Amino acid sequence: MKKLLTLFIVAIVAFTGCDNEKKYLTLDEIKQEESAIVKTLVANNKASEDENFAELLKTLADSVVFFGSDQGEIIKTFADYKDAIQKQWAEYDYTKYGEITDLFIAMDENATLASVIYGVPFHAKSGDLKEELFFRISRTLRKQNDKWVIVSGIISIQRQKPVATVADTTVQATK
Numbered sequence: 001m002k003k004l005l006t007l008f009i010v011a012i013v014a015f016t017g018c019d020n021e022k023k024y025l026t027l028d029e030i031k032q033e034e035s036a037i038v039k040t041l042v043a044n045n046k047a048s049e050d051e052n053f054a055e056l057l058k059t060l061a062d063s064v065v066f067f068g069s070d071q072g073e074i075i076k077t078f079a080d081y082k083d084a085i086q087k088q089w090a091e092y093d094y095t096k097y098g099e100i101t102d103l104f105i106a107m108d109e110n111a112t113l114a115s116v117i118y119g120v121p122f123h124a125k126s127g128d129l130k131e132e133l134f135f136r137i138s139r140t141l142r143k144q145n146d147k148w149v150i151v152s153g154i155i156s157i158q159r160q161k162p163v164a165t166v167a168d169t170t171v172q173a174t175k
Helices: 002-017 027-049 053-058 078-092
Strands: 060-065 092-096 101-107 112-125 127-145 147-157
Touching: 027 053, 027 092, 027 101, 027 112, 027 127, 027 147, 053 060, 053 078, 053 112, 060 127
Parallel strands: 060 147
Antiparallel strands: 092 112, 101 112, 112 127, 127 147
């Protein structure tokens, strides 16, 4: 009888512990997760502005991949990332990111993985040259130790508007 009772209790625990019902985030929980994602993105921008590699690393996953505009600009290691970011920091006297705009976040139902696309103004100065650019940025983030961190990304720069050119109508002298 004791064996039967023990088997019955084990069966109840096993069946109640195997709840297959999906848990969906509430709207408030989704907003909290989205806010935490934005805080990570802003912290990443701020660490870059401050040229603070230690703070920058806090916004990154334990492995990352960043894609540039060609095959030579693929960063797969922290050593490559550090080299690339230090070259950027050496190129500019200062950099400043503006407010994040046009924010789009798609996240899985358990808030563990998110795809983010956003725009951000970028201001920089190098010597006498000032740049005012607009970046369109795509990032993939994941929850790591209950914190959103950047896994991968790509940045595109707004295309310059074409300038109309006037056709050369001067007559070339022939010899």
